[in-house]
Amino acid sequence: MMLGAGDPLLSGKIDLTVVLIVIGKTVAVFAFLLVAVMLYIWFMRKVIADMASRVGPDTAGPWGILQSLADGIKLFFKEQSVPDSADRRVFFLAPYISLMTAFLAFSIIPIGGQVSIAGHQTYLQLADLPIGILFLLAMSGLGLYGVMLAGWSSGSKYPLLGSVRASAQMLSYEAAFGLAIVGVLVQAGTLSTRAIVDKQAWTGVGSLGTWYVIPAFVAFVIFLISAIAETNHPPFDLVEAEQELVGGFHTEYTGIRFAIFYLAEFMNLITMSAIAVTLFLGGPAGPSLGFLSATGAVNTWLMPVFWFVAKVMVLLFGTVWLRASLPRLRYDQLMDLGWKWLIELAFIWVMVSGVIIVGRNEGWNLIAVVPLSLLGGLGILGVLRASMPNRSELVEEIL
Amino acid sequence: MSLTEEELKMQITGDSSGTDSGDDVDEDVAEQAVIAPELKRLSRQTGEGSQELRPLQEIVIAGGPWPELEGDGQTMIINMGPQHPSTHGVLRMMMELDGETVVRAKPVIGYLHTGMEKTGEELTYVQGATNVTRMDYVSPLSNELVFATAVEQLLDVELPERAIWMRMMLVELNRISSHLLFQATNGMDMGAVNMMLYGWREREEVLRVLEIITGLRMNHNFIRPGGLAADLPDGWQEAVLGVCEQVEAGIADYDKLLTENPIWQSRTVGVGVITTEQCMALSITGPVLRSTGFPWDLRKTQPYLAYDQVDFDVIYTDNGDCYDRYRIRLFEVLESVKIVRQCVAKMPGGDYRVQDKKITPPPRARIDESMEALIHHFKLFTEGFRVPPGETYARVESPRGEIGCYLVSDGTGKPVRMHVRGPSFYNLQAISPMMEGRMVADAVAIISTCDPIMGEVDR
Numbered sequence: 008m009m010l011g012a013g014d015p016l017l018s019g020k021i022d023l024t025v026v027l028i029v030i031g032k033t034v035a036v037f038a039f040l041l042v043a044v045m046l047y048i049w050f051m052r053k054v055i056a057d058m059a060s061r062v063g064p065d066t067a068g069p070w071g072i073l074q075s076l077a078d079g080i081k082l083f084f085k086e087q088s089v090p091d092s093a094d095r096r097v098f099f100l101a102p103y104i105s106l107m108t109a110f111l112a113f114s115i116i117p118i119g120g121q122v123s124i125a126g127h128q129t130y131l132q133l134a135d136l137p138i139g140i141l142f143l144l145a146m147s148g149l150g151l152y153g154v155m156l157a158g159w160s161s162g163s164k165y166p167l168l169g170s171v172r173a174s175a176q177m178l179s180y181e182a183a184f185g186l187a188i189v190g191v192l193v194q195a196g197t198l199s200t201r202a203i204v205d206k207q208a209w210t211g212v213g214s215l216g217t218w219y220v221i222p223a224f225v226a227f228v229i230f231l232i233s234a235i236a237e238t239n240h241p242p243f244d245l246v247e248a249e250q251e252l253v254g255g256f257h258t259e260y261t262g263i264r265f266a267i268f269y270l271a272e273f274m275n276l277i278t279m280s281a282i283a284v285t286l287f288l289g290g291p292a293g294p295s296l297g298f299l300s301a302t303g304a305v306n307t308w309l310m311p312v313f314w315f316v317a318k319v320m321v322l323l324f325g326t327v328w329l330r331a332s333l334p335r336l337r338y339d340q341l342m343d344l345g346w347k348w349l350i351e352l353a354f355i356w357v358m359v360s361g362v363i364i365v366g367r368n369e370g371w372n373l374i375a376v377v378p379l380s381l382l383g384g385l386g387i388l389g390v391l392r393a394s395m396p397n398r399s400e401l402v403e404e405i406l
Numbered sequence: 407m408s409l410t411e412e413e414l415k416m417q418i419t420g421d422s423s424g425t426d427s428g429d430d431v432d433e434d435v436a437e438q439a440v441i442a443p444e445l446k447r448l449s450r451q452t453g454e455g456s457q458e459l460r461p462l463q464e465i466v467i468a469g470g471p472w473p474e475l476e477g478d479g480q481t482m483i484i485n486m487g488p489q490h491p492s493t494h495g496v497l498r499m500m501m502e503l504d505g506e507t508v509v510r511a512k513p514v515i516g517y518l519h520t521g522m523e524k525t526g527e528e529l530t531y532v533q534g535a536t537n538v539t540r541m542d543y544v545s546p547l548s549n550e551l552v553f554a555t556a557v558e559q560l561l562d563v564e565l566p567e568r569a570i571w572m573r574m575m576l577v578e579l580n581r582i583s584s585h586l587l588f589q590a591t592n593g594m595d596m597g598a599v600n601m602m603l604y605g606w607r608e609r610e611e612v613l614r615v616l617e618i619i620t621g622l623r624m625n626h627n628f629i630r631p632g633g634l635a636a637d638l639p640d641g642w643q644e645a646v647l648g649v650c651e652q653v654e655a656g657i658a659d660y661d662k663l664l665t666e667n668p669i670w671q672s673r674t675v676g677v678g679v680i681t682t683e684q685c686m687a688l689s690i691t692g693p694v695l696r697s698t699g700f701p702w703d704l705r706k707t708q709p710y711l712a713y714d715q716v717d718f719d720v721i722y723t724d725n726g727d728c729y730d731r732y733r734i735r736l737f738e739v740l741e742s743v744k745i746v747r748q749c750v751a752k753m754p755g756g757d758y759r760v761q762d763k764k765i766t767p768p769p770r771a772r773i774d775e776s777m778e779a780l781i782h783h784f785k786l787f788t789e790g791f792r793v794p795p796g797e798t799y800a801r802v803e804s805p806r807g808e809i810g811c812y813l814v815s816d817g818t819g820k821p822v823r824m825h826v827r828g829p830s831f832y833n834l835q836a837i838s839p840m841m842e843g844r845m846v847a848d849a850v851a852i853i854s855t856c857d858p859i860m861g862e863v864d865r
Binding site for chain 1: 482484490491492503505506593596597598599600601603604607663664667669670672673845846847848849850
């Protein structure tokens with residue numbers, strides 16, 4: 008299996024130009040993500056400040072836009088302390104695990120459409136893996152190690168609690184997260200992000216209906232909730248919960264290593280928003296400027312990227328809003344929400360949408376089959392519910 | 407560590423016969439090599455010292471003993487504080503955790519002890535207000551009021567009407583600012599970050615009004631024995647009524663943001679429950695007591711100042727959990743606004759302090775004209791006034807509960823003993839029983855809704 012098998016760039020002869028284009032795309036995506044994080048942090052601080060009747064950062068650069076850069080430079084030159092009891096090797100390694108997986112996950116995102124660079128046709132996307140979505144799941148699973156090992160290797164109590172929370176939280180939400188994605192995959196019939204985006208391509212206002220947010224609305228909601236939990240974003244930020252665990256897993260980190268965790272966290276947030284856009288909101292699909300040539304630079308390069316960024320921005324604004332206003336859930340409530348609601352709902356959804364798709368292909372009577380499958384799903388759920396131990400009964404048993 | 411080094415060595419080596427057997431030099435050296443790193447390791451652990459937690463068997467929770475711990479029964483002792491984002495200053499909570507569950511908790515205090523009660527014995531009654539105002543720095547005027555009331559009880563003076571109503575208005579404004587601060591920090595402790603800034607925003611407006619009237623935002627030293635430091639400035643009605651509207655708008659916002667919020671309710675309803683009996687046993691007062699269904703508010707039950715002449719309600723609820731303590735403080739602000747409005751409407755004219763040259767200083771202009779006034783002024787601010795011998799106890803309802811001041815005078819210009827009953831100190835005792843068996847996140851909510859001010863706890 009070749010990397011980026013779907014990309015027309017790599018289907019022909021691979022010469023120096025192709026290699027240079029790939030390197031150029033890698034650097035561009037790297038820079039895009041770094042700049043996006045920088046701007047997102049600034050944007051977040053400005054919006055939260057506005058919601059709280061404050062001014063926010065306003066000194067570094069125009070409207071304080073360089074604040075994140077200034078913070079980064081400051082953190083880079085700060086002293087880095089390592090606790091005596093830390094497992095030094097793991098302690099140094101952990102931030103880079105987080106950072107690496109955060110970067111890699113973004114490589115499968117289709118940022119724009121098909122363009123021509125130096126006579127070669129290529130996608131505005133770093134890698135179009137045939138297993139695209141699985142790669143994302145793998146990376147977000149590996150990202151957990153960064154957080155878990157950081158807390159464990161600090162040799163301190165608060166980080167340890169934070170990392171225990173992190174492993175439990177990310178593992179349980181990985182399930183709901185994966186199932187929500189399956190809700191789209193059964194409809195799209197492919198794992199490649201490019202193919203999924205192509206199925207939602209813009210052909211007029213009517214193509215809004217092909218965006219999976221509409222046929223897979225339940226999956227979209229589950230995806231949003233579990234993605235927020237997966238990235239440890241408020242109101243699910245138990246892992247760092249400043250008011251409870253001081254800083255959670257990164258309590259003992261200082262200087263650039265702390266900055267790397269910070270960076271990785273926001274990269275994951277941007278990646279998750281981008282994935283949501285790719286899977287549910289059509290990715291770069293959107294109306295192009297009709298008065299310009301359909302093959303001109305504006306409509307092939309700029310407009311798809313514009314639509315992609317705009318959709319991501321809308322989702323990111325939502326995350327900022329959550330961060331500003333909601334109280335944090337408690338650990339057991341978070342687990343309840345994940346295991347007792349989201350996973351079951353996602354299962355039923357996958358079952359029903361699977362039945363619809365198979366039924367359509369086989370020519371079944373959908374009106375009869377769909378309620379039946381729904382009932383079946385609910386029945387299984389009921390059995391599961393009944394077999395679950397009740398927490399208050401458990402406590403009574405112990406006492 | 408409560409053990410001596412020798413006992414420790416014995417424990418480590420398991421040698422109960424003591425040093426008698428250790429005649430052989432080589433053996434000693436070998437033993438040292440084993441012991442030294444072990445000692446070093448142990449000495450690095452945070453010693454409990456005299457702060458040992460109660461034995462597990464003595465803990466009674468939900469009517470029964472603590473259940474057997476699951477798994478290998480290992481617990482972890484974690485120190486929350488004195489440096490921790492949500493221990494409201496320098497409270498230290500020693501908590502034994504079984505996973506995320508608090509098995510037992512013990513508040514450790516004294517990190518802000520500055521000996522203010524002892525200092526009070528070295529200050530004249532005129533200077534005393536500057537001292538007590540720094541105890542509960544979030545509601546300084548209540549402290550000043552209780553101290554001034556105690557001194558006036560000993561002096562047996564009758565205050566002019568205007569002074570009484572002015573005091574009432576100031577104390578109620580202060581209660582508003584204190585409860586707003588609670589809303590801010592409580593929101594932050596639960597993770598609702600913007601709530602913190604909303605609370606501070608409205609509180610700042612109240613402090614601005616207090617600054618217009620008293621000249622300072624905090625530590626006013628404005629309510630003094632014999633009356634107040636100054637009369638109300640021009641335009642005070644507009645400032646006070648204006649801030650009342652701002653506060654009401656703010657409270658409506660908080661209500662909308664939090665009260666019906668499902669996450670907020672799931673975090674607070676049924677968390678940190680305490681009963682009236684437990685409150686009585688621990689002499690807990692204020693919103694914590696009122697949340698258990700017992701409408702005890704000194705402003706109603708034992709009216710002081712002119713609280714019997716204003717119309718307001720005592721807010722109380724029945725569940726005694728964090729949610730109720732949050733709601734009580736939310737709605738008490740509205741009652742205080744009601745009182746402040748009535749004070750503005752009914753503010754009587756007349757003098758703002760007792761016209762007794764031995765107690766209150768002469769007006770500045772008189773000092774230039776009258777030799778006698780100059781002497782009074784000089785005497786008052788150097789050695790203060792003399793208070794008849796005796797002892798007294800005064801109490802008022804501060805935002806946190808009953809604040810009391812016990813004064814003993816021997817007839818000189820300084821008290822022999824001054825003791826302040828800080829409600830935070832007593833309310834802090836409720837934290838341990840509330841926390842046991844709850845989760846770490848609940849511990850934060852419980853500390854927060856008990857609203858301790860460490861300056862008042864340690865005095």
